Amino acid sequence: MHTRSSLFVNVRPGRPAAKLAAGAAACALLSGCVGNPFEDAKVDPRSPIAAEVARSVRTDAAYPTFKSIPPVPKDVRPRRQYGQQAAQIEKEGKTLEAETADGTWTLNNSETFAAKAREDAGPLLPPAEPGATEAFARDSKARATPPPPPPR
Numbered sequence: 001m002h003t004r005s006s007l008f009v010n011v012r013p014g015r016p017a018a019k020l021a022a023g024a025a026a027c028a029l030l031s032g033c034v035g036n037p038f039e040d041a042k043v044d045p046r047s048p049i050a051a052e053v054a055r056s057v058r059t060d061a062a063y064p065t066f067k068s069i070p071p072v073p074k075d076v077r078p079r080r081q082y083g084q085q086a087a088q089i090e091k092e093g094k095t096l097e098a099e100t101a102d103g104t105w106t107l108n109n110s111e112t113f114a115a116k117a118r119e120d121a122g123p124l125l126p127p128a129e130p131g132a133t134e135a136f137a138r139d140s141k142a143r144a145t146p147p148p149p150p151p152r
Contacts, residue, residue: 043053 043050047053
């Protein structure tokens with residue numbers, strides 16, 4: 001009987017040199033993120049927003065501190081109460097569905113409804129003749145006048 005040496009399927013017998021090389025490569029790639037790219041960032045003076053940037057940047061502004069974070073509000077309901085109220089709404093919704101199940105709208109017996117609607121609409125009109133439509137289009141084009149040309 002052959003058993004796995006690990007509980008995890010994707011674990012393979014290791015190659016320490018390959019793992020070390022992969023770790024070194026990851027460290028080398030992440031070392032580029034250590035610096036501050038905005039430290040020496042300059043605004044191009046020819047830019048259309050250069051004046052707006054100069055007005056909005058304050059170099060002597062203080063950085064926010066953890067002390068400046070406002071305290072947790074006291075007039076907010078506890079988190080657990082949100083879940084309790086959501087469960088109550090779900091329960092009321094299921095109760096409402098159960099109580100109104102007999103009056104649920106369906107499409108049963110729609111043929112009689114359609115027949116009554118056809119009867120109320122009146123007699124069917126014959127379809128239009130294709131020649132009449134073409135004559136109407138020709139007549140409309142003959143009567144149409146183009147708008148005057150724009151002044152130049």
